[in-house]
């Protein structure tokens with residue numbers, strides 16, 4: 001019989017399983033603390049669990065996380081990992097040092113069905129959703145790995161991961177149930193205790209998923225906009241045919257006082273000669289005419305087989321100034337990990353192409 005992997009179970013799901021196994025539910029919190037707080041994946045070592053319970057768990061359950069296949073460390077401190085999920089299935093995670101925070105960017109799917117024209121992940125198609133064990137597994141394994149790198153003097157500081165962004169491979173809101181289990185686990189103050197303000201879910205704009213995210217999970221949201229008109233946005237992001245700009249902003253406007261208590265980040269990738277003209281900055285000011293938005297201009301990291309280049313920094317600063325003068329809160333995300341394959345899908349693409 002195939003064992004049940006409980007590595008990604010949140011507390012309610014685990015308690016339900018324990019009930020079926022005729023095990024007292026209070027063991028649920030103990031087991032999850034062993035796994036996610038103390039890093040123990042062997043039932044035998046869980047010293048405050050009775051022998052009988054260990055025996056039942058040992059026979060029916062397993063605790064299994066993804067394994068690191070490849071690691072690249074950039075001179076700017078960015079680290080990228082390729083995880084092996086199963087034969088020929090890989091995902092990526094990125095660790096980024098920013099001014100006063102440490103951010104981990106995690107994947108939610110193997111590949112992506114949305115096929116944005118500037119993204120390498122989309123070029124490789126979609127395989128499947130990640131299980132919650134595979135989403136939280138990236139965090140779990142990376143925490144251990146960072147400690148190892150630190151004590152072996154490979155990295156020179158070791159701080160707690162403060163921020164999580166689900167901005168890696170895949171569209172998280174198309175994997176809603178597993179994402180929800182993951183969020184329940186990492187927000188629980190008995191385990192990872194990451195505050196909702198420090199968790200950002202980045203979406204291409206899947207409206208039903210955004211609705212459910214706020215109802216059930218209440219974390220921060222980033223929307224990939226990248227264009228101010230449907231023609232261009234559809235070219236960059238084919239999902240715009242289904243959830244277009246007007247639908248998105250109507251939805252935000254309708255629910256702004258009900259669902260959103262934190263600002264929505266609007267992501268805008270700066271592509272030279274495509275969406276970086278002053279004209280588009282003025283269009284953005286009109287579109288984002290509400291204090292629920294802030295905007296993040298993203299410097300584009302060149303990707304093989306993708307025919308876009310990043311706007312120059314002078315252009316990005318000029319664009320930013322126009323937006324600021326229009327009253328918007330604007331940040332710029334510069335390229336990180338330039339000397340490694342840090343863009344979404346890059347390391348995966350390089351690795352998979354090599355293996356084929």
Ligand code: SF4
Nearest residue numbers: 112115116119122170
């Ligand atoms: S940018 Fe995000 S949503 Fe678009 S194809 Fe890449 S992974 Fe998918």
